[in-house]
Amino acid sequence: MRLVMLGTGPFAVPTFRELLDARHAVAALVTSPLRVHRGRPVEPVSSIRALAEQRGVPIFDPEDVNAPEFQSRLADFGVDLTVVCDYGQILAPATLAAARHGGVNLHASLLPKYRGAAPINWAIYNGETETGVTVIHITPNIDAGPCIAQSRTEIGPDETAPELEVRLAEIGARLVCESIDRLESGDSRPLPQDPAPATKAPRLKKTDGALDWTRPAAAIRNHVRAMEPWPKTYTYWHRPDGPPLRVILGSVSVVENCSATPGTVIEAAGDRLVIAAGHCAIAPAAIQPAGKRLMTVAEFLRGHKVRPGDRFGAEIEEG
Secondary structure: OEEEEEEOOHHHHHHHHHHHHOOOEEEEEEOOOOOEEOOEEOOOOOHHHHHHHHHOOOEEOOOOOOOHHHHHHHHHHOOOEEEEEOOOOOOOHHHHOOOOOOEEEEEOOOOOOOEOOOHHHHHHHOOOOEEEEEEEEOOOOOOOOOEEEEEEEEOOOOOOHHHHHHHHHHHHHHHHHHHHHHHHHOOOOOEOOOOOOOOEOOOOOHHHHEOOOOOEHHHHHHHHHHOOOOOOEEEEEEOOOOOOEEEEEOOEEEEOOOOOOOOEEEEEEOOEEEEEOOEOEEEEOEEEEOOOOOEEHHHHHHHOOOOOOOEEEOOOOOO
């Protein structure tokens, strides 16, 4: 098949590389435009753009992929299929129609669960132990098209969102190529999604990182794993002798058999800080105070007089 790849983020790179190494012809890469200030890029060249340059694949970066002039350019490519992965723009029906077989999309969840922009993060946040990738036909309803193929994998108990993304990107790359082969041979039997179990995975906001100490310790641990690399999980230490200090929590472990008001410091000595949650407690392995680097708990405690009975919580606490 003759293909055009639409992708921007790192999740798309393995799929793009797999397509380039396969027997299919990749006519072009369509990616997001570089931000430029005074004629110079203000961000580094993305890895997918660098790979296209290395392999000699033409690169296009329209501000609006659905603009009529770019739809005409897509049609001129004479491609059979549009492959979309981690791109950033929603394709209009007329844009999809530029390819003979329309478009397919690689989504990082077991659709219909976790439709949306942040499926990996919300799967970890919700304590899922299994996830996967799905290849779908693109339809006007976002992430709701017929499923061409799906692959499952377990989520490791300590796996963070960036770590899981790397694994799913590699699994998805192979699945995309297998799906294209089946489409070409006529063996593909896409199945419509059942809307009943569908759940949403909206784009993350900064406020999604705010920690709720009334949640169980295991849920807080999932929260910390899910909010990497952004917005990270943050809370405020209510210092007895100063304003609340915003801190970001690094990886945390669950401490069993602890009971106190959620957010209360149970232990603060040496390299150990234990804070009560809604059920059990958590012990951070690292902490990043506002305006400072990430440091070990021992370093944090040496520089900050945290005592048992101190509280962590929202910047402004009710009551």
